[in-house]
Amino acid sequence: MSVMKQKQDSNSWYFLDVLTGxxxxxxxxxTNLFNRKKMITLNYPEEKYEYxxxxxxxxxxxxxxxxxxxxxxxxxxxxxxxxxxxxxxxxEHPDAQVEKYPIxxxxxxxxxxxxxxxxxxCPVDAVRLGPEWQTPGLNGANFIYDINHLxxxxxxxxxxxxxLDDQDRHKAGI
Ligand code: SF4
Ligand code: SF4
Numbered sequence: 001m002s003v004m005k006q007k008q009d010s011n012s013w014y015f016l017d018v019l020t021g022x023x024x025x026x027x028x029x030x031t032n033l034f035n036r037k038k039m040i041t042l043n044y045p046e047e048k049y050e051y052x053x054x055x056x057x058x059x060x061x062x063x064x065x066x067x068x069x070x071x072x073x074x075x076x077x078x079x080x081x082x083x084x085x086x087x088x089x090x091x092e093h094p095d096a097q098v099e100k101y102p103i104x105x106x107x108x109x110x111x112x113x114x115x116x117x118x119x120x121x122c123p124v125d126a127v128r129l130g131p132e133w134q135t136p137g138l139n140g141a142n143f144i145y146d147i148n149h150l151x152x153x154x155x156x157x158x159x160x161x162x163x164l165d166d167q168d169r170h171k172a173g174i
Contacts, residue, residue, distance in 0.1 A: 045134070056116050057133035059107055061151040062126055063159035069151055070162040071126040073100040077118035085111035086118060105147040109135055125162045 032039045042049065051057070062070045073090035089104040118127050132155070137143050151159055 056129040062162035076121040080121040
């Protein structure tokens with residue numbers, strides 16, 4: 001067996017490579033310090049990207065014109081959910097024109113795969129996947145989104161109105 005000895009030269013010290021790396025790091029550091037507009041990174045969480053309104057992030061339960069929940073508790077979203085993470089409890093509505101409504105609507109967001117099937121299945125535009133995606137929380141309970149969070153969390157500013165209201169639906173005969 002023959003053993004080849006590697007040539008010992010100045011490259012084995014990696015000195016030039018280290019200097020080249022430092023030069024690139026310093027170049028980016030100084031560029032970012034003095035020209036922050038060109039920075040390709042953000043100071044998260046103080047700064048956040050603006051996502052398209054079509055981005056499929058956290059769920060929103062829409063509301064009617066009077067601010068009440070649009071959902072009719074038909075269970076189509078829960079039935080279609082492949083992750084089985086939607087739990088709904090239905091009740092009769094005091095208004096005889098409204099068939100049912102949810103007294104409880106919960107999504108276990110840690111199980112959700114953001115497939116959008118619930119949104120697709122809903123016949124009355126009552127659930128949508130919105131542009132928010134940040135889901136911070138200190139324990140597991142923070143990731144069960146209840147009806148109040150889904151419909152009335154502060155950044156929804158009183159709720160997102162459904163396209164199809166009951167009155168419009170009755171007028172259209174659907
Ligand atoms: S996005 Fe998909 S996984 Fe998440 S709740 Fe809707 S149907 Fe279920
Ligand atoms: S969100 Fe839509 S599909 Fe789900 S129970 Fe309510 S009305 Fe039915």
